[in-house]
Amino acid sequence: MQNSKWWQTGVIYQIYPRSYYDTNGDGIGDLRGITEKLDYLAWLGVDGVWISPFFVSLMEDFGYDVVDYCDVDPIFGTLEDFDRLIEKANSLDLKIILDLVPNHTSHEHPWFKESRSSRDNPKRDWYIWRDAKPNGDPPNNWRNMTTGTKDGSAWEWDETTEQYYLASFAAIQPDLNWRNPDVQTAINDVIRFWLERGASGFRIDMIDFLAKDPQFRDEETSSDPKHDYVANAKYHINQPETKAYVRAMKEILMDFPNALTIGEVGYHLSSQQLRDWSVGVLDIAFNFKLIHSPFEAVAIRSMVDDYDATIDTDGQPSYVIGNHDMPRPIKYGERQARLAAMLVLTLRGTPFIYYGDEIGMENVDVPLERRQDPHVVYETGKTRDECRTPMQWNSEDFAGFSSVEPWLPIGEHYSAINVEAAQNDPYSLLMLHRALIQLRKESHALQSGDYKPMDGTPSDCFAFYRTAGNQKVLVVLNFSGEKQSVDLSLADQNFEIKVSTQLNRKGQLESVTELQPYEGIVAVQIG
Ligand code: BGC
Secondary structure (H helix, E strand, C coil): CCCCCHHHHCCEEEECHHHCCCCCCCCCCCHHHHHHHHHHHHHHCCCEEEECCCEEECCCCCCCCEEEEEEECCCCCCHHHHHHHHHHHHHCCCEEEEEECCCECCCCCHHHHHHHHCCCCCCHHHECEECCCCCCCCCCCCECCCHHHCCCECEEEECCCCEEEECCCCCCCCEECCCCHHHHHHHHHHHHHHHHCCCCEEEECCHHHCCCCCCCCCCCCCCCCCCCHHHHCCCCCCCCHHHHHHHHHHHHHCCCCCCEEEECCCCCCCHHHHHHHHCCCCCEECCCHHHHCCCCHHHHHHHHHHHHHHHCCCCCCEEECCCCCCCCHHHHCHHHHHHHHHHHHHCCCEEEEECCHHHCCCCCCCCHHHCCCCCEECCCCEEHHHHCCCCCCCCCHHHHCCCCCCCCCCCCCCCCCCHHHHHCCCCCHHHHHHHHHHHHHHCHHHHHCEEEECCCCCCCEEEEEEEECCEEEEEEEECCCCCEEEECHHHCCCEEEEEECCCCCCEECCCEEEECCCCEEEEEECC
């Protein structure tokens, strides 16, 4: 598409670097491993690769607790390895997106060590320190987000200086004070550092937390056990200043025309709030609505209708079905995962693919003694380890990920579910991803065309058109475990099936089309 930025038409793939490919035999993935596998990603056809944090870290939250923003953790390699990664990515026309964690650092970051050393240290105000209430209680009722301690206070007591510091996530992740301009400058310098080294932008972690209420007012409480703290928070998050901080970050990006900002702005936001983040602030605000929607045609259609119309053409929509914090979409079933892939890769907006979802990697039941993630997902008692297990490359030992036992166990069915097997099977989920990505590349309508839902389909089906100029694509998806007949006579044009979820169907679309359980088709107008 002419005049579009790569991320407006492209597909972005997320890598959790600990689990992608281990080249130095320590059971943990590394940057060289990613570099070696870029050919695979180019073959798959993605345009951008977002890599979760690989900066120096204590690994208490596996990279989301940064100790040095401008260096590579030795577990992952060196800055030279990063340079080689960029070189190879450039040669394949792949963009590399980094993961910026601006809300908090590790408690072992030199800034925090200084800050906590005394009340009059020049870096004291780089973090958020408050006195205890007269009875010794924390300054307010704000909670931390590490759901293992869901009812826990966001304030941590510091014995040495006898004040509380704010840690909105785990206690080991003290919040930076974004109201201090020196903090803003320091993080903006980090942004420039990596852009100058060849990064093409940032996924920005927990961006809605940056500014806090200057009066530190209490949040409303509720006796309802289902009360959602984040969704109802008025003071702890989402303060108007945050958008100004992001605009200042964007100024730096102006010097780097290919670079983009993708913000993690919360799962609970309305379409209007997502629009407010994506128009004139971020380039893309993650839309997690698919992850949280029931896997049903009516619910998904109404979400898409509302979101697409609200974002409109001023902002860039996005769709996510998996990431390093959420159970993998295969939880719905293999056929359903195919349908989900077709949906995400054909809607209007930037699609995100989480590593391993393209081959249908399973959520691994990690035994208690091998757990790594300190963060227990409250409702299920599980951790996020289940979706972070090593990439399954082939059926050899340790799934071809490493030469030694990896940091997390390999999925039980790796000898069948792996990249090599999927590349040798023309009907695999991986080949479906590739076919959909290829079709997208060839189709202006899929890359950037309008979205228009089709009415009159059975209630378990969701059908929509994507149109650009005289190109028209029709997508029909059956979200039920039953066969469905869809009357397409109203479509009023001839369409040819280009891709079906089982990759076993081609040819002209009939006016009454029967879809198999959880089958989807993408058809292109031929006349
Ligand atoms: C990341 C998590 C991380 C948390 C704290 C989230 O947005 O996706 O993996 O634990 O932020 O940095």
